[in-house]
Amino acid sequence: MDSTIQEYLDALRGKRVAVIGIGVSNAPLIKMLLRADIPVTACDRNPREAFGGLIEELESLGAETRLGSGYLEGLDHDVIFRTPGLRPDVPQLQAARERGSLVTSEMEVFFQVCPCEIIGVTGSDGKTTTTTIIAELLKKAGYNVYVGGNIGKPLLAETPNMEPDDMVVLELSSFQLMTMDVSPDVAVVTNLAPNHLDVHKSMEEYIAAKENIFTHQCTEDRAVFNYDNEITRSFGGESRGRVTMFSRRQTLDRGVYVKNNAIWISGEDGSREVLPLSGILLPGEHNVENYMAAIGAVDGLVSDETIRAFARTFGGVEHRIELVRTLDGVRYYNDSIASSPSRTIAGLRSFKEKVILIAGGYDKHIPFDVLGPEIIEHVKLLILTGDTAGKICEAVEHSPGYDGANPPIQRFDDFTQAVLAAHTVAQSGDVVLMSPACASFDRFKNFMERGNAFKQIVREL
Structure with missing residues (x-):
């Protein structure tokens, strides 16, 4: 420990602070700084209406806000807190460092x-x-x-x-x-x-x-x-x-x-x-x-x-091979956290039986080659949806052992239709596993929203 939080806040007094990203991690930081009488410029690329009443609350505490496409312009503050989702080498942060700004983060x-x-x-x-x-x-x-x-x-x-x-x-x-x-x-x-x-x-x-x-x-x-x-x-x-x-x-x-x-x-x-x-x-x-x-x-x-x-008693974390429901002998599992091929492979290997797999999503530009053979070995029906449906399909079709029908592959543009298709073909004893091998940002805000959407569809079957 280099200092206490109070000593750190005392050292910030008299300095101009910018916080980039008004999300879950930085909103408490902004409030803490404002309550310590430290002037804060809160910056975010999203418009005001995306935050409900949070922007008005921060402004009532004394924050200046910069929202929308120009949120990174004019960063000349003494200390800049970077949100984790923003690369540290974007031109605006590089320019701020050259002007003498200290770029740091809440963590x-x-x-x-x-x-x-x-x-x-x-x-x-x-x-x-x-x-x-x-x-x-x-x-x-x-x-x-x-x-x-x-x-x-x-x-x-x-x-x-x-x-x-x-x-x-x-x-x-x-x-x-x-x-x-x-x-x-x-x-x-x-x-x-x-x-x-x-x-x-x-x-x-x-x-x-x-x-x-x-x-x-x-x-x-x-x-x-x-x-x-x-x-x-x-x-x-x-x-x-x-x-x-x-x-x-x-x-x-x-x-x-x-x-x-x-x-x-x-x-x-x-x-x-x-x-x-x-x-x-x-x-x-x-x-x-x-x-x-x-x-x-x-x-x-x-x-x-x-x-x-x-x-003996720990049942796991939500969205991680989470048993949602057993309906007519079919078990439905939510593995929305699986945003990479390696994570989906781990999920497939968790079951003794071949599963009906729902996969596909946002393209993070990672290869799916390793996923193809695992799907052939562990999947009885592959249902693809999302931006990467074509890439995953190619990975399976180009894998050794694929004969054109092992497993059969179905593609759907709509996520709900993909889940309903799995339900239609599933029989007693089957496992339906939603394990996308991809991020969710093509259709959803995050993997949690995707998992919750899957669970709602399954619960309404």
Whole structure:
């Protein structure tokens, strides 16, 4: 901790501050700054009517607002808070830096002023479930836990309430990590695969952003990496912290691994069985990996008995292979969080039977080659919708083993019609899985809205 939040706010007095993005993470920040008598210009590309009464509330507190297409013009403020969704190298921010502006973010400042230990989780898949498991395990162990980042609520305004013995668990995206020059006390990387290449200039830039979660650690910090993922395995040689690897496929001399149908951990004190796989309520091998990552993060903080008791009852996080309904013997699952091929592959492998898969969505310019063979192996009917329907169809048709009808493929422009088509053909014993392998922005505001739309359609069947 470099300073307290009050010391930070005191240092801002007399300076002009701009906050870019008036969304979930930055609205509390804007209010906190205004209540500390710090002048704020709140900027957002969306028009006034998109915010309900929020803009009027901020203006009543003293904010100046810049909305619409010119929201980035005239950034000459002393301090500029960047929203994670805005690249740090856009011309307007570059020009502001050259004029002497300090460009930062709500998350970067939180790391400066947080008074307690931080566990950070990133990766291409499994971030939210792993973050949630870690946070809930710590709560069960008696800690006062704050959850933030991509899930939970913005935490900067909460720091006055935090005590040194509390714990913070953060889910961190590549966009949040891009400009970070500090790392959490415990860094977890679940896996890495091509993702968000519509925003990142290259896979190399995406990996470099993720690496920031551990590159600024010291030797007393802990880093938890996936040994089975080639990229994250390589991080072990780059980390300055104490490295814990986890592997579902290899027995490790030091780390977390699967042996005799149970999760084990080994270290200086020897090896011990922590959690039988039969004691994990969540389906899927990827959730075994999520538990291994979490166990690596909380080892020494949470007892094995607490881990076992929790795993028996934890049913997962909304929109992540979420059982919506069983109707006429057909199970309908919402996996809207699956915005990448690797995430959908994990979902497909969670079921013993072949599924009716609903896929497709916004194009993030990532390849679907790896998805094609998995669909042939795990899908009895493929229903495609959204901007990427054609690309996914090509990936399947060009995969070895595709004979023109294995699986049959249907395409629908309308999302509702796609879900209704799955219902029409499904028979007792079938699984209908909505796992898009794509982001949602072609039709929906976010994956949550897409998942909720799916659930509403299914519940009305």
